[in-house]
Amino acid sequence: MGAVTATLLDGKATRDEIFEDLKTRVSALAARGVVPGLGTVLVGDDPASAAYVRGKHSDCAKVGITSIARQLPGDIGQAELDATIDELNTNPECTGYIVQLPLPKQLDENSALERIDPSKDADGLHPVNLGRLVLGTPAPLPCTPRGILHLLRRYDVPIAGANVVVVGRGITVGRSIGLLFTRRSENATVTLCHTGTRDLAAEVRRADIVVAAAGVPGLITPEMVKPGAAVVDVGVSRTEDGLRGDVAPGVDEVAGWLSPNPGGVGPLTRAFLLTNVVERAERIAADLASTPS
Numbered sequence: 001m002g003a004v005t006a007t008l009l010d011g012k013a014t015r016d017e018i019f020e021d022l023k024t025r026v027s028a029l030a031a032r033g034v035v036p037g038l039g040t041v042l043v044g045d046d047p048a049s050a051a052y053v054r055g056k057h058s059d060c061a062k063v064g065i066t067s068i069a070r071q072l073p074g075d076i077g078q079a080e081l082d083a084t085i086d087e088l089n090t091n092p093e094c095t096g097y098i099v100q101l102p103l104p105k106q107l108d109e110n111s112a113l114e115r116i117d118p119s120k121d122a123d124g125l126h127p128v129n130l131g132r133l134v135l136g137t138p139a140p141l142p143c144t145p146r147g148i149l150h151l152l153r154r155y156d157v158p159i160a161g162a163n164v165v166v167v168g169r170g171i172t173v174g175r176s177i178g179l180l181f182t183r184r185s186e187n188a189t190v191t192l193c194h195t196g197t198r199d200l201a202a203e204v205r206r207a208d209i210v211v212a213a214a215g216v217p218g219l220i221t222p223e224m225v226k227p228g229a230a231v232v233d234v235g236v237s238r239t240e241d242g243l244r245g246d247v248a249p250g251v252d253e254v255a256g257w258l259s260p261n262p263g264g265v266g267p268l269t270r271a272f273l274l275t276n277v278v279e280r281a282e283r284i285a286a287d288l289a290s291t292p293s
């Protein structure tokens with residue numbers, strides 16, 4: 001075994017910093033009579049999904065955000081899901097919310113996501129908000145991509161001009177993160193790789209920053225990584241040996257920076273979910289202040 005060279009990007013410490021900032025902002029909102037509320041819609045009793053949702057509500061308690069939890073049986077039809085979404089769309093206590101994915105297979109995920117009021121879309125994954133991201137107009141940003149960018153900046157990883165190789169074309173990370181990295185403010189060059197990529201190793205070897213979001217355990221091996229590159233492990237899979245990321249052991253002996261999984265982007269995904277809710281509450285407070293009574 002060689003020596004670890006990589007600086008570990010500490011998602012929990014960075015999350016704690018964001019929470020401190022959010023607490024201050026939530027107090028300022030309370031002084032103006034606005035209390036942010038995060039809603040969650042959980043369908044069925046998958047233990048992993050239930051644990052993620054519990055984590056989101058315990059984060060809310062730390063920051064001073066109201067929790068609005070809606071739990072539905074796993075065998076409901078679309079109409080019952082729609083009714084819950086409609087209720088949260090009109091519930092004034094709910095500043096923003098998420099429908100926890102994946103949904104049971106009889107339900108249509110895209111139609112559920114489209115039904116969310118775009119102004120309450122805490123995930124930033126509503127088609128209107130993804131469209132605004134393309135246009136560069138203000139919108140809630142997808143939480144995991146925003147977390148990745150924040151973490152890289154926090155550790156002074158050079159982004160402008162960097163070759164970023166993203167592995168995985170899922171909506172929550174792979175498809176949307178390129179839109180962030182290629183903004184003028186970031187100025188990175190992005191290559192999006194997927195299962196149809198001819199020579200993944202060759203693409204990854206050119207990368208200054210690797211975002212591994214394929215959901216294939218151990219996909220990114222040490223031989224594929226350019227020495228000194230930043231590697232962000234986003235994918236997570238349940239295997240016989242427990243939870244495994246997309247980054248194989250030993251990458252920390254080649255990379256310059258490594259965002260581990262767990263302990264990397266996961267906590268930041270949750271922190272930016274709350275940030276999206278607080279930002280909407282701040283817009284509501286600003287509108288109240290500018291509306292003559």
Ligand SMILES: Nc1nc(=O)c2c([nH]1)NC[C@@H]1CN(c3ccc(C(=O)N[C@@H](CCC(=O)O)C(=O)O)cc3)C=[N+]21
Nearest residue numbers: 052055098099100101102123262263264266267269270
């Ligand atoms: N509408 C929707 N929005 C999501 O954001 C969403 C979703 N559905 N479905 C499932 C995935 C998964 N996901 C995670 C978030 C944080 C951790 C996380 O905080 N993980 C910790 C370990 C677990 C813990 O400490 O609780 C870590 O990486 O260190 C993990 C996974 C959000 N997702």
